[in-house]
Amino acid sequence: MLFTPTVVKNLLKKPATRNYPFVVREPFPNFRGELVIDIDKCIFCGMCSRKCPSQCITVDKEKGTWSCDLHACISCGYCRDHCPTKCLTMKDTHRKPLTERTVWVEQGTPPKPKKKKAPAEKKDDE
Numbered sequence: 001m002l003f004t005p006t007v008v009k010n011l012l013k014k015p016a017t018r019n020y021p022f023v024v025r026e027p028f029p030n031f032r033g034e035l036v037i038d039i040d041k042c043i044f045c046g047m048c049s050r051k052c053p054s055q056c057i058t059v060d061k062e063k064g065t066w067s068c069d070l071h072a073c074i075s076c077g078y079c080r081d082h083c084p085t086k087c088l089t090m091k092d093t094h095r096k097p098l099t100e101r102t103v104w105v106e107q108g109t110p111p112k113p114k115k116k117k118a119p120a121e122k123k124d125d126e
C-alpha cells in the first residue's frame, strides 16, 4: 500500500529510456564513433599500427593492405590523431553491433619501391 502512489505514477509517466534501436539518440559533437579510412590517401607508413593501444591495426606495405580487428578497437582515436596523411577519420555514430569476430580489410595501392642510388664513381687520382 505504501508504494501504490509511486507505482501508479510510474505507470502513467513516459519511460525514462529510449526504445533503442528504433529510437537513436542524437550524436554528441566530436564523438569518437566508427573509424573510417580513405585508403587512397594511405601511404602505408604503419604509424596508426604503432600508436594503437589495442594493437588491432595491421599494415602491409608490400601488399598495400590496411586491416583492423573491429572487436579489439576501443575507439580511442589515437590512430586518427597520428596519421600523417589524415586519411583516418571517425564518424559521430557507432558501428552497428557485430555477431562474430570481424577483421576489416582495405586494399590500397602499395607504394612503389624507391630506386637505389648508384654508388658514386671513384676519382681517377685516388
Ligand code: SF4
Pocket: 037, 041, 042, 043, 044, 045, 046, 047, 048, 049, 059, 066, 082, 083, 084, 085, 086, 087, 088
Ligand atoms: S598512419 Fe595513416 S597513412 Fe600511415 S598506414 Fe596508418 S592510415 Fe595509412
Ligand code: SF4
Pocket: 035, 051, 052, 053, 054, 055, 056, 057, 068, 072, 073, 074, 075, 076, 077, 078, 079, 080
Ligand atoms: S581507434 Fe584506437 S583502438 Fe581503434 S584502431 Fe584506432 S588506435 Fe586502435
